[in-house]
Amino acid sequence: MPNAHSRSTQMSIRNSLQGMLADFVRAAGFQYSHAVDAACELVFLLAAYREEDSPLFPELYLIDGTVEGDVLSAIAPGAERIEIGSTSHDRRAASDALKKCAALATEDWSIYLLSGATQFTFGIFRAYQLPYSVSASESLQAADPSIGAVILFRNCAANCVELRDGSGHNLEVSLTSAPPSGSPVSTLFGDLAAEVSANVDAEIKDTTRGYLTRLLSDICRGSHGALIGVVPSSQARLPAMLSDGVILRERISFVQPLKEAILRRNDSALALLRSREALLRGMIRGDGITVLGSDATIRAFRVFIKPTANESKLLKENSVPGGARSRAFELMKLRLGKTFGAVFFRSQDGRTAFERAKQ
Amino acid sequence: MSTVTTDLTVWNPTQPLQIPTSASPSQIAQCARQLTERDVRSVVQAFETGSYEMVSTFVWTKAVVALKKQIATLGMEFVGEMLGRPDLHADSDPLTSIGEHEAVSLAEDLGMVTPTDAMRMKHALELVSHFADTDKAATQEMMPEEAVMVLRTCVVSVLGNPKIAPPLEFASLRRALENKTFDPDDVEVKNVIASPYFFIRTTLSVLLSVLKTGKGAQLEHGIGNANVFLPRMWPALRQPERWQTGQAYAELAAEGRRSASTGLKKVLLAVKGFDYVPETLRSDTYSAAAHQVLTAHFGYNNFLNEPEPMRALANLGTTIPLPAFPACMSATLCVRLGNPWGNSWDAQFSASQILEGLRKEQWEYYLNHCLKTDKNILDKLASDDRPRRRWAELVGEFDLKAKEVPDKQVRRLLTDDDQKLTVVAHAAGQLRLRAASQS
Numbered sequence: 001m002p003n004a005h006s007r008s009t010q011m012s013i014r015n016s017l018q019g020m021l022a023d024f025v026r027a028a029g030f031q032y033s034h035a036v037d038a039a040c041e042l043v044f045l046l047a048a049y050r051e052e053d054s055p056l057f058p059e060l061y062l063i064d065g066t067v068e069g070d071v072l073s074a075i076a077p078g079a080e081r082i083e084i085g086s087t088s089h090d091r092r093a094a095s096d097a098l099k100k101c102a103a104l105a106t107e108d109w110s111i112y113l114l115s116g117a118t119q120f121t122f123g124i125f126r127a128y129q130l131p132y133s134v135s136a137s138e139s140l141q142a143a144d145p146s147i148g149a150v151i152l153f154r155n156c157a158a159n160c161v162e163l164r165d166g167s168g169h170n171l172e173v174s175l176t177s178a179p180p181s182g183s184p185v186s187t188l189f190g191d192l193a194a195e196v197s198a199n200v201d202a203e204i205k206d207t208t209r210g211y212l213t214r215l216l217s218d219i220c221r222g223s224h225g226a227l228i229g230v231v232p233s234s235q236a237r238l239p240a241m242l243s244d245g246v247i248l249r250e251r252i253s254f255v256q257p258l259k260e261a262i263l264r265r266n267d268s269a270l271a272l273l274r275s276r277e278a279l280l281r282g283m284i285r286g287d288g289i290t291v292l293g294s295d296a297t298i299r300a301f302r303v304f305i306k307p308t309a310n311e312s313k314l315l316k317e318n319s320v321p322g323g324a325r326s327r328a329f330e331l332m333k334l335r336l337g338k339t340f341g342a343v344f345f346r347s348q349d350g351r352t353a354f355e356r357a358k359q
Numbered sequence: 360m361s362t363v364t365t366d367l368t369v370w371n372p373t374q375p376l377q378i379p380t381s382a383s384p385s386q387i388a389q390c391a392r393q394l395t396e397r398d399v400r401s402v403v404q405a406f407e408t409g410s411y412e413m414v415s416t417f418v419w420t421k422a423v424v425a426l427k428k429q430i431a432t433l434g435m436e437f438v439g440e441m442l443g444r445p446d447l448h449a450d451s452d453p454l455t456s457i458g459e460h461e462a463v464s465l466a467e468d469l470g471m472v473t474p475t476d477a478m479r480m481k482h483a484l485e486l487v488s489h490f491a492d493t494d495k496a497a498t499q500e501m502m503p504e505e506a507v508m509v510l511r512t513c514v515v516s517v518l519g520n521p522k523i524a525p526p527l528e529f530a531s532l533r534r535a536l537e538n539k540t541f542d543p544d545d546v547e548v549k550n551v552i553a554s555p556y557f558f559i560r561t562t563l564s565v566l567l568s569v570l571k572t573g574k575g576a577q578l579e580h581g582i583g584n585a586n587v588f589l590p591r592m593w594p595a596l597r598q599p600e601r602w603q604t605g606q607a608y609a610e611l612a613a614e615g616r617r618s619a620s621t622g623l624k625k626v627l628l629a630v631k632g633f634d635y636v637p638e639t640l641r642s643d644t645y646s647a648a649a650h651q652v653l654t655a656h657f658g659y660n661n662f663l664n665e666p667e668p669m670r671a672l673a674n675l676g677t678t679i680p681l682p683a684f685p686a687c688m689s690a691t692l693c694v695r696l697g698n699p700w701g702n703s704w705d706a707q708f709s710a711s712q713i714l715e716g717l718r719k720e721q722w723e724y725y726l727n728h729c730l731k732t733d734k735n736i737l738d739k740l741a742s743d744d745r746p747r748r749r750w751a752e753l754v755g756e757f758d759l760k761a762k763e764v765p766d767k768q769v770r771r772l773l774t775d776d777d778q779k780l781t782v783v784a785h786a787a788g789q790l791r792l793r794a795a796s797q798s
Contacts, residue, residue, distance in 0.1 A: 073636035074624065078609030080639050129640060132615035139612065142621050144628055203574060207615040262614065265448070 014040065017173065021163075028165035029149030030064050034089035035115050038062060039151065039163070041094035047159045047175045051103055057155050057221045058098065058105035059127065059137065064149035065114040071148040072112055072125060075166075076136040081112070081125035088119050097122035110136060131273055132211040132258055137186070140166055155221070156185040157350020176349075188344070188354040189217040192228065195342040195356055198294040199233040200255055207262070208255060208296050215277055216284075220346050223285045225325050228344040229303075229332055233295035239339055245288055245303030252276060252298040289328065294341060307331050322347065329353065375476055376519035378511065387510050391418075391518040393425055402510070411506035412490045419487045422480075422513035426462045427453045429471070429523050433533075437568040441465055441561070443603065443686055444650060445610060445643045449572065458650065459484055460657035464734055466516075468557060469525040474792070476516040481738055483509040484657060489700050491659040529561075536565050537573065540583030543591070552591050559592055563600055567607040570619040582622030586629075593630040598728040599685050605635035606642060606682040613640060637680050645683035648672040652690035653735070661698070665706035669694050673709035677716030684721070685729040687713070689736060695753060696739050696746035714757065722757065726764045730772070732794045740772065740787035747783055751775045768793075 021043065022036045030036070042060060049056050063071045072081065084104075087096045094113070101111040101124050110127040113120055127136040140152055145167035156162040159175040162184060170184045193212035200208045220226050231238065238247055257276055260269040283290045283301035291300040307315055311334050320330055329345035336343060337357035345353045378390055384406040388399045398421070405414035430438055431453035439447030442461050457465075460481065467477035486509060490501045517523050535541075541548050551562055566588060569581030589604070596604070608627060611620035627633055651668035655661055672690060679687050694703060694710040717725075730736065739746035754760060755775030764770050771786035 069631055070633045070636065073605075073638065074627070074633045077605070077612045077636045078638070078640040080641075129613035130615070134612040134615060134617055134620050138617075139620075139624070142624075144625070146628055206617045210615060210617055263450075 013175070014044070017043065020171075021173075024163060024165070024169070024171050025151065027169065028151050028167070029067075029145070030062075030115065030151075031066070032089075032115065034093070034120075035062065035064070035149075037091055038094045038113065038115065038120070039153070041091055042098075042153045043161045043163070043173050044175075045094060045098055046153055046155045046161045047173075049098065049102060049155065055222060056102045056105075058102045058111050059152060059154040060097070060105070060111040060113060061136065061140075062113050062115065062151045062153065065116040065121070067148055069148055071150050071166075072114075074147050075139040075150065076125055076127055078129060079126045079136070081123055083121060083123040085123075086119050086121040089115075093120040093122075128214065130261070130270065131215070131277065132207055132262065134210060135214050137164070138210055138214065140164060141168065141186075155350075157352065158348075160185075160350055162186060185350075185352045186217065188352050189213050189220070191354050191356070192216055192230070192342065192344045195230045196292050196294060197296050198341075200296050204255060204259060204262075208258060211258060212254070212296065215280070219277075219281045219284050220352075223346070225348045226284045226344070226346040227289040227325055227328055227332070228284065229289050229291050229340040230294055230342040230344075231291055231299060231339070232341050233293045233297070235293075238291065238299055241305060241335070241339055242289075242291060242300060242303050244305070245291075245300050247300045247303075248298060251293060251295075252279065254296040258296075289332070304328075305331055305335075307334075375473055375515045378515060378519070382511075384507055384510055387507070387514050391514045392521045393518045394421060406503075406506070409503075411501040411503060415483075415487050415501060415506045415509040416491060418510050418513045418518070419483060422517040423459050423462055423484075424454060425517050425523065426466055426471070427457050430457065430462060430465055430469075433469075433525070434568065434572065436572045437533075437564065438465065440564045440568040440571070440603075440607075441468065443646060443682075445606070446647050446650070458654040458657060460653060460735070466523075467734075468561065469529055471523055471525050472516045476512065478738060478742070478791075479508070479512040480516055482742070483512045485698055488657065488659050488661060489698070492662075532562065533565050536562070536584050537569055537577045537580055540580050541587050543587050548587060548591065551588060552595065556595070556597075559595055560600055562588060563592065563596070563604065567604065570607065570611060570623060571614075571616070573619070578619060582619060585622055585626050589626045590629045593632065597732075598635075598681075598724070599732070601632065601635040602637070602682040602684075605632060606637055608636055609640055637682050639680060642680035642683035645672070645675055645679055646686050648675060649683065649686035649690040653686075653693060656690070656693045656698075662701070662703040662705075665694050665703040666709065669703075669706040669709040673712045677713060677721075679721075681724075684724065685733065688725045688729060689733050692733075692736050692753075693739070696736070696749045698739070699743045699745050701745065702749065714753070717757075719762065722759065723762050723764065726759065726762055726769055726773075727766065730769060731766065731790050734791065734794055737787045737791040737794060740783055741791050742784070744780070747780045748777065750783065751777055751780060 018036070018040050021039050025036045025039045039062060084100050085096070087093045097111060097113050097120070101122060104124050105111045108126050108128050109124045111122065112125055113122045137152055140150065147166045150166045152164045154162050156172065161173050163171040163173065172184060190213045193209050193216055196212055197205055197208040254276055257269065257273040261273045280298060283298065286302055288302040288304050291303055293299050305328060311331060314334060315327065315330055320326055325345065325347060329343065332340060332343040333355055336355060340357065342354065342356035376390060378387055385403045388402040391399060402414055402418060435447050435449055435451045435453065438457065439445060442465060447456055463477050463480045463484065466472045467474055472480065486505055551559065566581060566585050569577065570585060573581045608620065608623045611623060627636065648668065648671050652665065652672055655664040655668050658664060672687065691710050691713045694706045695714065696702070740750055751774060754773050759773045760775070764773065768786050768790050772783050774783060
């Protein structure tokens with residue numbers, strides 16, 4: 001016989017999250033509750049989406065299909081799209097769409113979930129045509145509320161989902177006990193890319209920055225962590241403090257292949273650019289610090305740094321939780337303005353930080 | 360001190376050279392200021408020895424090369440924009456990448472030659488191409504009057520001027536749109552909106568070309584002017600030009616031209632024009648294939664050379680992206696209608712494959728939005744009897760009379776009655792005039 005005094009309480013984070021998400025989704029221009037339900041479901045699913053025991057990091061665009069105008073054409077013009085299926089307006093819509101599309105949404109493919117009057121339709125589309133094209137997420141960043149109701153959902157760290165609408169509003173939902181990063185993770189990649197392209201010719205600077213933002217966030221997404229230091233392009237030789245690593249004799253430039261790809265528009269130029277991307281991916285995903293120049297070049301990788309006696313003292317005074325990468329990042333921060341112009345950190349669980357030297 | 364004019368004024372075509380109708384070939388050749396004395400002597404000798412095919416080909420080649428070179432000075436990106444050819448870029452060779460028919464058509468649009476001279480040049484091109492066929496040369500000869508027509512046309516339109524160039528007003532238009540940002544209340548803006556359609560269309564092409572190629576301040580002005588002019592021009596823009604704008608937006612995003620793409624997106628937002636943004640950039644493939652067909656059709660040995668590019672176009676399928684639809688239809692109908700000497704039999708199957716696959720809406724889109732500016736087809740219907748007869752057959756075969764076409768002049772073209780072909784010729788002539796630069 002049950003004890004009359006025993007109490008059982010079930011709590012779900014869903015209820016408290018639903019209200020906040022409803023506000024965001026309605027502010028983005030969606031009128032119907034099924035969009036709110038889908039948004040809530042997506043946040044929980046994307047926080048740690050796995051298939052066949054492998055983590056997947058699809059980007060999904062929830063679009064209001066009940067209004068006039070083609071929102072997808074506005075943010076991803078000329079993008080090939082493939083409709084995969086449709087589903088009724090219920091809670092399973094988001095999981096249906098992810099189940100059928102998530103494994104396909106890699107590289108330049110993203111998912112769309114179109115909320116129509118009677119059902120959801122979903123499929124995949126190319127979020128960018130060429131490596132340096134304006135991507136759908138970048139286009140959304142510079143969008144306008146009148147573009148229509150659209151929200152981008154993507155995993156930005158372990159158990160953390162970023163939502164962004166067409167009017168520049170951003171919401172990061174963290175399902176962990178970690179404190180919020182303070183600024184959106186996507187903004188940090190933009191800041192890093194701006195620093196890496198700071199000394200690129202004005203003619204191609206904008207394109208390089210956009211391209212690197214996309215590339216760096218793609219590389220870091222799903223990596224087991226990254227440490228990147230940016231050094232001024234004027235520095236002909238790297239300082240001795242960075243000598244414990246693979247120092248490249250010749251800088252590996254992204255600008256030249258980028259220019260070639262844009263000007264020549266041929267397969268070999270694009271292949272060269274892709275091969276440089278593969279190199280950078282391997283370097284960043286490896287151990288140690290990857291050193292980039294502010295002229296969009298790779299200068300060194302697998303670089304390890306040790307604190308001086310003075311630095312050790314400072315680090316002890318301001319000890320931070322975390323592993324070796326976190327400690328190395330703290331040391332890199334101490335060398336801002338001396339060795340590095342900017343430093344970037346991403347932990348295995350997706351914690352991300354960026355700092356630049358004070359002017 | 361000279362001042363740079365930046366007026367936005369509609370231009371008139373460059374006035375052609377006046378040569379008396381009674382002038383002999385020798386007298387006409389003497390007027391060709393772009394030919395050397397040696398060239399002129401050779402031309403005269405060729406006429407004297409009756410080498411009409413040879414002299415016509417020589418003179419035509421000289422004229423068309425001069426025309427292409429002059430057109431290229433406007434910038435190949437701009438030329439690509441005007442011709443709807445995304446494959447053209449700054450480094451494209453004008454001599455090999457611009458078709459001869461395209462050079463003539465563009466020269467007409469830009470006022471470098473009058474519409475009448477453009478029509479004569481197209482006839483000259485047809486004549487030269489026809490007699491360049493070695494099989495025909497063995498059995499048929501060019502008549503002296505035909506050779507004189509080619510010589511006179513080339514000299515009057517191109518070779519008689521020391522340098523053929525677009526009118527000053529055109530240069531002024533480009534300068535204005537690149538060097539200053541207009542205010543919406545400027546009288547020039549209102550004038551452009553009230554101008555003939557060809558001027559609005561050219562202004563659009565100039566603006567889109569500045570967005571695609573401009574840098575620094577030039578690009579800033581281009582973006583500013585796109586935001587001033589395009590929303591005001593939009594209600595007057597026809598479907599193909601709206602698709603041209605949407606296609607430009609897709610290309611800018613794909614090319615990573617961020618400022619320009621954002622600028623044009625703002626315009627499309629203002630006019631609610633995202634329905635004209637293509638869902639795929641595959642239209643580039645269709646446009647390039649259509650260009651190959653037209654180049655073969657207007658080139659030498661056309662009957663022999665049309666089947667392959669026509670087959671390539673047909674193999675792309677009938678889901679033709681709308682930005683490329685006008686060019687694909689023009690190319691297919693050129694093959695189907697042929698020229699005054701006949702048509703390429705081997706290319707007919709592929710042309711029919713495309714035409715048979717068209718849906719009712721696609722036919723109506725062509726008849727209502729593309730045909731009235733399709734100079735290739737209108738020229739055929741206005742001046743050549745054989746293509747007109749084949750057109751009447753086509754109207755019957757695809758029951759074009761049953762299509763919804765409100766424009767009365769276009770409706771007059773939709774007859775399958777052989778007895779009414781003069782009506783077709785007249786209507787095509789009227790539409791051709793409307794499509795011509797000064798209409």
